[in-house]
Each structure stands twice: as structure tokens, then as C-alpha cells.
Amino acid sequence: MNNDLLNELKQRQKRILENLGTDLLILPAGAPPTGVSLFLQDDDFHYLTGFPEEGAIAVFDPTRDSENVALFVKEKDRQEEVWQGFTIGTRKARERFPADKVYNVKSLESTLKDRLKGRTVYYKAIQNQRQGETLEKLLEQEGVVPRKSGGPFDELLEMRVIKSAYELEQMRRAIEITGEAHHACMRAGKTAQFEYELEAEFEYACKTRGVRHFAFGSIVAAGAHATCQHYVENNGPVGPDDLVLIDAGAKWNNYCADITRTFPASGKFTAMQRDLYEIVLASQKAGVEAVAPGISFFELHNVAARVFADGLKSLKILHGSTDGIIEKNAYRDFWPGALCHSLGLYVHDVMPQAFRGADAERKLEPGMVVTVEPGFYSQDFNHQIPEAFKYIGIRIEDDVLVTEDGHENLSAAIAKEVADVEAMVQSGLQ
Ligand SMILES: [Mn+2]
Incomplete structure (x- = not known):
């Protein structure tokens, strides 16, 4: 030691x-x-x-x-x-x-x-x-x-909710390895025929870098499987036109990474997939940008939710005023989860009571690490949605450190812009 x-x-x-x-x-x-x-x-x-x-x-x-x-x-x-x-x-x-x-x-x-x-x-x-x-x-x-x-x-x-320099060092390494593993999966996207091949790719990349434990069972979901947020079967086919959602994380000296990326198996988003992806991405970036001391989980969630709601309005999936959509939780048909959770030794890390629940009012403090992870999920029971937007699951998740004067996105190096994700998939074996 x-x-x-x-x-x-x-x-x-x-x-x-x-x-x-x-x-x-x-x-x-x-x-x-x-x-x-x-x-x-x-x-x-x-x-x-x-x-x-x-x-x-x-x-x-x-x-x-x-x-x-x-x-x-x-x-x-x-x-x-x-x-x-x-x-x-x-x-x-x-x-x-x-x-x-x-x-x-x-x-x-x-x-x-x-x-x-x-x-x-x-x-x-x-x-x-x-x-x-x-x-x-x-x-x-x-x-x-x-x-x-x-x-x-x-x-x-x-104590555990505020990370020390030593703890952050472990988390940075967990996130770095997890990023390399995500990139390996993107590069394997074009040739993978089944989800479990990408699960193996992820774990291979981690284990060959010294990882012995994972933060949770890897989620590798192609096509409609991605509409289930905690899908872990990972045994379905990867279709050529599918989006592939991978939510996974290495542990390093007991500390977790928790990163989600979604990419087109073909290396090219369809117009519809890109439209939805850009909405989730804009919402996610707004959430990351808003991370700072003094904002509560609840307020942070709503920053991202407003951008999400505006985006779905532009595609005519949601209608009416943004305030009304937020107040009535109308966007929750497509994004039922919470934007953030604390991250540390455990993936949904410890949080004092005041941070729990959708109305969590306690403010973020320097040294906390939180995930920022909006998603779009449309299943069969989303009746009002046009058929073209059904059976799509997209989530983008980064791990963000609250600093004295704002935040540091610890997973900023992992491809998430449309062009970067496409290039990463296309750089894989032809
Ligand atoms: Mn998470």
C-alpha cells in the first residue's frame, strides 16, 4: 500500500x-x-x-x-x-x-x-x-x-460523496480504460453479428489493461433492445441499420466508471437516428455544462429536460409549451430516468438523503462526481409517437467532477459528436 x-x-x-x-x-x-x-x-x-x-x-x-x-x-x-x-x-x-x-x-x-x-x-x-x-x-x-x-x-x-485526490486518480484511470474499451467496441461495430461479441470486446479491452472487476453487468443493446434501460441479456443480433447502445464501466482499485455511448453499427446514422441522437446530445451537453457547485440534482435535471423537450417538439413528437411539458412530465414517456447519480466505489454511489428522489434539493459541492445521462427510449406503448421513431434507444453518459468554479468532464475524450462516432466506427475493420 x-x-x-x-x-x-x-x-x-x-x-x-x-x-x-x-x-x-x-x-x-x-x-x-x-x-x-x-x-x-x-x-x-x-x-x-x-x-x-x-x-x-x-x-x-x-x-x-x-x-x-x-x-x-x-x-x-x-x-x-x-x-x-x-x-x-x-x-x-x-x-x-x-x-x-x-x-x-x-x-x-x-x-x-x-x-x-x-x-x-x-x-x-x-x-x-x-x-x-x-x-x-x-x-x-x-x-x-x-x-x-x-x-x-x-x-x-x-465522506464518501466528496472525492479526494487519490480517489479521483483511480476514477480517472477507470474512465480512461472504459473510454478505450468503448472505442474498441465502436471499431468492432461493423463486423459484430451479436451483442455478446461487443460485450466481449469491451471486457477484453478492459481486462487486457488490468481490470479485474466491472462497475455493473455491461449493457450491450442493439436496435429495440436499447429501449430497455437495464438490458443485460446481450444475446441479440446486431442489424446493419441498428443503433448500438453500450453502457458499461470498468472498476479500478474499486472505483467505478459508468459511461454510455450509442453508435450506428453501419458507421453512418440514418437521418432519423441522427435527429434523435442530436437531441439527446444537446440535452446531455446542456446538463454537463450546468454542473457546478450550488445547483441541485433537481435543477440540473430540468436544465437537460428543457433542451430534450424542445428537441422533441422540433420533431413534432411533443407539443405545447416547454414549461407545460416539464410541469406535466410529458417528456417522461421517452425519458423515464433521472439525469444524474453520484459515482464512486459503487456505481449508484452513496448519496446523503437530501440528494435522493426526483425533487432532491441539496446542492452540488466541489469534489462530487456525478453522471450526466439523458436518453430517448421509444417502445410499443408510446402510442402517440410516429411509427418511424419507435423502437429506438439512445443514451449518452459522461462522468463529471464538480470543481470549485464549475466542472470537469472526466470522460470528455470519448467520442460522442456525430462525426467523431461515425469516424470511430468506420475506422474499424472493413
Ligand atoms: Mn449511470
């Missing part, structure tokens, strides 16, 4: 300890994976310890001077290493991870026993079933009713 990260982890731990006062926090590692699969650490646990294994538990206790932060980890064990995987063990954990004291996790019960009586204990449920049962029994025996929200959990949300 490099020193910058080590120091940052210690700073985070300090803030949580200060927030705890005299209370205690028990934070477990992520759920063990089922079957033979790759483990991904729980985001909060990763954020506060950097420790990558399952089966571990961190205990934050500001009243114990010599061990404010105790880390309980699996000890090295031959059976475990022969079957499940290699473990770090207590000795190396002590050397490499920020904790005042490292214990064998088997001693959790006996170590904690005397510390619980009369305390306020914050506890994030342990997903490792056996371990969870043991600990919950102990809490009950000691008369502790654990709190599962508020206190340090609220503080964690506030």
Missing part, C-alpha cells in the same frame, strides 16, 4: 473515531462470494481499511487509546489456502494495513466481550452468516441493541 493511501485511510479512520465520541462501530468485510468466483470488498469496509479479504471485521473504539482501530482477519490456514485462496494473515496485515491492532478473527468474541456492556454500538450487519450469528448472539448477551443507521453511517456517506 502506498504512503498516500495509507495516510488517507488513517485520516478517514480519525474522522470516524471523532464522530463516534464514546460509541463503538463494528464494520464487517463484504459477503463471501458464492461458488468459485472473485471476491469484491464491501465499499465501506474498503473505504475505511483498504483490506481486501472477506471474513474480516473492523472495530472502531475511540475509548481505547492503544487500539482505536482493531482489525480482525483470517489467519493463514493450510486448508483454506488449498481450497479457497491465499490469505494475508495477521502478520502481514499488521505490516501492511492501517490498524492499531490486528487479531485473528477467531478471537473476535473473546476480545469484544468485555467492551460492549452499556455502550452504544453501531453495527453493519455481517453477511458472513456464521460470523454474523456469533456476533449478534454476543451483542444480545451483553444487552446491546445495535444501531444500524445514523451516527458514523451518516458521516461515512458525507
Whole structure:
């Protein structure tokens, strides 16, 4: 672990300890994976310890001077290493991870026993079933009713929503790789016959650059499949006249990218596809431009929604005043989603309560990273739409950092202008 990260982890731990006062926090590692699969650490646990294994538990206790932060980890064990995987063990954990004291996790019960009586204990449920049962029994025996929200959990949300320089470095790399993978998919667009070929292209480009986890299951949707926002089957054909929507993201050191691009498989938008694409693009750019400290998610959404509504009016898909369309949510038949979500360790990253919901009023602050992703989706039940505009799905999504004086589009290098997207597809194998 490099020193910058080590120091940052210690700073985070300090803030949580200060927030705890005299209370205690028990934070477990992520759920063990089922079957033979790759483990991904729980985001909060990763954020506060950097420790990558399952089966571990961190205990934050500001009243114990010599061990404010105790880390309980699996000890090295031959059976475990022969079957499940290699473990770090207590000795190396002590050397490499920020904790005042490292214990064998088997001693959790006996170590904690005397510390619980009369305390306020914050506890994030342990997903490792056996371990969870043991600990919950102990809490009950000691008369502790654990709190599962508020206190340090609220503080964690506030901390995680503002990204540090280290975190932004990881996100920039995740976004850079994701961009290269999107470009690889565009170049493969003309030859791909099935969606899964492009899914493989995306993942190949990421994995050959060192990516081990993805932010979510890649969405590769050709033609009408793109009208479903979270389509993940990825097993349909790619038709020569289809638009292909790819919404996917690499993780880099646990941090996510989340980028969507839509391109014509042929390398050339039809006039109708281009008209709709330009509307989504104009709406998306207006949204990106408006990202700045002091604007709320709600206000930001409406900036993009107005441009979207005006565009659909120009194609006679929507009618009436723009104000009326926004007020009555008439555009939502074609864009049912929200413009933004926070991005970080998790793809729909943590957001304090005030950021949630369509009427989220809390203002953006420097250091937040948000997605900007309007889309046009027309399915069979969009009765009022002319037949020519049906079964089309278009989404364009960038990842944007809120800065002191505005914003920085972290994914600006990924082709999204009509001419650039067409050129990228056409530069693929003939
Ligand atoms: Mn997104």
C-alpha cells in the first residue's frame, strides 16, 4: 500500500473515531462470494481499511487509546489456502494495513466481550452468516441493541460523496480504460453479428489493461433492445441499420466508471437516428455544462429536460409549451430516468438523503462526481409517437467532477459528436 493511501485511510479512520465520541462501530468485510468466483470488498469496509479479504471485521473504539482501530482477519490456514485462496494473515496485515491492532478473527468474541456492556454500538450487519450469528448472539448477551443507521453511517456517506485526490486518480484511470474499451467496441461495430461479441470486446479491452472487476453487468443493446434501460441479456443480433447502445464501466482499485455511448453499427446514422441522437446530445451537453457547485440534482435535471423537450417538439413528437411539458412530465414517456447519480466505489454511489428522489434539493459541492445521462427510449406503448421513431434507444453518459468554479468532464475524450462516432466506427475493420 502506498504512503498516500495509507495516510488517507488513517485520516478517514480519525474522522470516524471523532464522530463516534464514546460509541463503538463494528464494520464487517463484504459477503463471501458464492461458488468459485472473485471476491469484491464491501465499499465501506474498503473505504475505511483498504483490506481486501472477506471474513474480516473492523472495530472502531475511540475509548481505547492503544487500539482505536482493531482489525480482525483470517489467519493463514493450510486448508483454506488449498481450497479457497491465499490469505494475508495477521502478520502481514499488521505490516501492511492501517490498524492499531490486528487479531485473528477467531478471537473476535473473546476480545469484544468485555467492551460492549452499556455502550452504544453501531453495527453493519455481517453477511458472513456464521460470523454474523456469533456476533449478534454476543451483542444480545451483553444487552446491546445495535444501531444500524445514523451516527458514523451518516458521516461515512458525507465522506464518501466528496472525492479526494487519490480517489479521483483511480476514477480517472477507470474512465480512461472504459473510454478505450468503448472505442474498441465502436471499431468492432461493423463486423459484430451479436451483442455478446461487443460485450466481449469491451471486457477484453478492459481486462487486457488490468481490470479485474466491472462497475455493473455491461449493457450491450442493439436496435429495440436499447429501449430497455437495464438490458443485460446481450444475446441479440446486431442489424446493419441498428443503433448500438453500450453502457458499461470498468472498476479500478474499486472505483467505478459508468459511461454510455450509442453508435450506428453501419458507421453512418440514418437521418432519423441522427435527429434523435442530436437531441439527446444537446440535452446531455446542456446538463454537463450546468454542473457546478450550488445547483441541485433537481435543477440540473430540468436544465437537460428543457433542451430534450424542445428537441422533441422540433420533431413534432411533443407539443405545447416547454414549461407545460416539464410541469406535466410529458417528456417522461421517452425519458423515464433521472439525469444524474453520484459515482464512486459503487456505481449508484452513496448519496446523503437530501440528494435522493426526483425533487432532491441539496446542492452540488466541489469534489462530487456525478453522471450526466439523458436518453430517448421509444417502445410499443408510446402510442402517440410516429411509427418511424419507435423502437429506438439512445443514451449518452459522461462522468463529471464538480470543481470549485464549475466542472470537469472526466470522460470528455470519448467520442460522442456525430462525426467523431461515425469516424470511430468506420475506422474499424472493413
Ligand atoms: Mn449511470
